[in-house]
Amino acid sequence: MKREMPDHAPSVSVIMPVRQEASSISRSLEAVLAQDYPKDQLEIVVADGRSTDGTREIVRALQQRHANFVLVDNPGLIVSTGLNAALCRARGEIIVRVDGHTEIAPDYVRQCVAALGRSGADNVGGRMRATGIGAFGEAVAVGTSSLFGVGNARFHYSENEEWVDTVYMGAWRREVFTRLGLFDEELVRDQDDEFNYRLSERGGRILLSPAIRSRYTARSTPPSLWRQYFQYGYWKVRVMQKHPRQMRIRQFIPAAFVISCVLAVVASLVSRAGIALLALVLVPYIIANVVASIVVARRRGWQCLSRLPMVFAILHSAYGAGFVTGFIRFSTRWRDRRGLAPYSSDGAA
Numbered sequence: 001m002k003r004e005m006p007d008h009a010p011s012v013s014v015i016m017p018v019r020q021e022a023s024s025i026s027r028s029l030e031a032v033l034a035q036d037y038p039k040d041q042l043e044i045v046v047a048d049g050r051s052t053d054g055t056r057e058i059v060r061a062l063q064q065r066h067a068n069f070v071l072v073d074n075p076g077l078i079v080s081t082g083l084n085a086a087l088c089r090a091r092g093e094i095i096v097r098v099d100g101h102t103e104i105a106p107d108y109v110r111q112c113v114a115a116l117g118r119s120g121a122d123n124v125g126g127r128m129r130a131t132g133i134g135a136f137g138e139a140v141a142v143g144t145s146s147l148f149g150v151g152n153a154r155f156h157y158s159e160n161e162e163w164v165d166t167v168y169m170g171a172w173r174r175e176v177f178t179r180l181g182l183f184d185e186e187l188v189r190d191q192d193d194e195f196n197y198r199l200s201e202r203g204g205r206i207l208l209s210p211a212i213r214s215r216y217t218a219r220s221t222p223p224s225l226w227r228q229y230f231q232y233g234y235w236k237v238r239v240m241q242k243h244p245r246q247m248r249i250r251q252f253i254p255a256a257f258v259i260s261c262v263l264a265v266v267a268s269l270v271s272r273a274g275i276a277l278l279a280l281v282l283v284p285y286i287i288a289n290v291v292a293s294i295v296v297a298r299r300r301g302w303q304c305l306s307r308l309p310m311v312f313a314i315l316h317s318a319y320g321a322g323f324v325t326g327f328i329r330f331s332t333r334w335r336d337r338r339g340l341a342p343y344s345s346d347g348a349a
Contacts, residue, residue, distance in 0.1 A: 011041045012109055013092030017074065017082025018059075019049030021100035024217055025058050028100050033066060037109040045090050047074040047082035055100075080183040080191040087182060096171040098214075105213035112171035115209045122176050122204035123196065125167025126212030128155050137220035139307035142300045144218055148292035149315050151250060155208055164208045166196040168216070176204070184242070186338075189235040197243040222310065226318045233322025237330050242337045254320030255327070257285065261317075289313060 014032050018025060032044055048056050048071060056071070063069040072089050074082040087095065096112050098104055105111075108126075115124040130145055132138035143149040150156050154164045170192065180198055183191045196206060219225040233254065240247050264281045267274025293308035 009038045009041045010093040010113060011091065012037060012043070012094045012096055012113065013086075013090035014042065014044045014096045014098050014109065015083060015086035015090055016044065016046045016098050016100060017049070017079045017086060018046060018051065018055055018100035019074070019077060019082070020051050020053045020055060022051070022054040022058060024101045025055050026062075027103050028098065029059070029062055031103040031106075031108075032098055033062070034106055035104075035109045036106050037113070039068065041092075042109065043068045043070060043090070043092060045070045045072060045086040047072050047086040049074040049077040049082055076185065078185075078188050080185045080187055083191070084182040084185060087177060090174075093174055094171060095174055095177070097169040099169060099216070101217045102169070103215045108212060108214060111209065111211045111213075115207055115212060116171060116173060119207050120205070121163075121207035122199055123167060123170050123172050123206045124209055124212065125155065125170045125206075126209055126214060127158060128168035128216055129214060130216050130218045132218045133220045135303075136222065136307055136311075137218055139304040139311045140218040140220070140225055142296060142304045143308055143311035143315060145300075146292070146296045148288075148296070149312055158208060159210050161207070161209045161211075164206055165200065166193055167206055167208050168214070170196075171212075180204075187235050187238060189231040190239045193236070194239045194242060197239065197246045201243065201245070222314060225311070225314050229315055229318035230322035230325075233319035233324075234326035234329070236319075236323060237326035238333070241330060241334050244334075252323075254316050255323040256320075257281075258317055258320035258324055 016028070016032070021028070029044070029046075035042060044066070046059050046069075048059060050056075050073070059071050063071055070089060072085050074085045076082070076085075083097065094113055094116065096109055098108075111126075112124055115121065128145075130141035132141035145157050147157065153166065154162065155166065155168045158164075176199070180195070180202060184194050187194055199206065219228055236251065240251070260281045261278075264274065264278035268278040289309050289312050292312065293305055297305035297308060
């Protein structure tokens with residue numbers, strides 16, 4: 001099969017924000033180093049959030065063997081500050097994001113460059129193909145690739161090339177950051193959603209392409225999954241405050257479910273009517289959860305059926321609880337859209 005490569009291969013910077021990724025960083029970096037893109041046009045910029053688990057040592061060892069490898073410090077520790085630190089050091093015409101728990105296909109960079117070139121999109125990315133470690137991790141991978149589990153964000157399950165609101169990770173021409181600014185450093189999570197909202201509000205277009213392939217390692221324990229989705233819900237409130245026109249009713253459903261459950265539990269402690277209310281809230285959800293688990297397991301494998309109801313319950317309740325907590329925490333900031341990091345064409349923040 002003939003490779004799809006432009007006559008002039010633009011220079012590419014792969015930026016990787018990492019922290020405490022010792023268990024997966026070697027696989028992620030080796031996948032980047034194995035790209036079929038011209039090596040003299042590819043650089044890798046890793047922004048490490050002062051890891052203490054050996055991540056930085058692994059990166060340094062690889063850096064000694066590859067001239068196109070750069071390691072920068074991320075004193076802010078979070079993903080958004082890591083992305084910005086890497087962006088300010090990157091020199092490529094094209095910026096491609098890769099996460100430390102993701103393995104990209106050998107043609108990933110080439111497909112990103114090709115998609116940007118043929119479509120005129122401002123951001124391109126692929127489907128988030130999740131894999132899991134252990135029985136629970138495999139169930140999480142299945143659950144987070146389903147409509148019932150994570151809603152209708154197309155990058156979780158679509159196999160079609162289409163215009164979308166957001167994609168997994170992303171690839172951009174450098175000038176996009178000159179126009180829009182960097183990632184919002186206030187946001188611990190959801191910084192990619194905020195950037196894509198900002199891009200769309202300025203008339204930018206985002207393309208999902210199935211040719212851009214990668215594998216993401218999902219969380220493998222209930223506590224880690226709960227923390228992840230709690231943070232997603234918590235920081236989603238700030239994203240909505242900064243971009244109120246992007247709000248949709250569906251974004252409030254997990255929070256409404258959590259509030260209903262809490263109120264029903266409290267009411268059940270003081271009256272029989274409260275017990276009936278609790279049943280009215282929980283029974284339909286339990287039925288929907290079980291039915292969805294059976295439908296998804298029939299398509300993806302029966303071995304995950306016993307764990308899918310728990311996975312779905314964690315996804316929904318953690319996100320909803322995080323959203324409610326964020327709504328309370330940021331209740332006075334609905335007119336506050338601050339937090340954007342500036343960016344100049346010479347790479348200085």
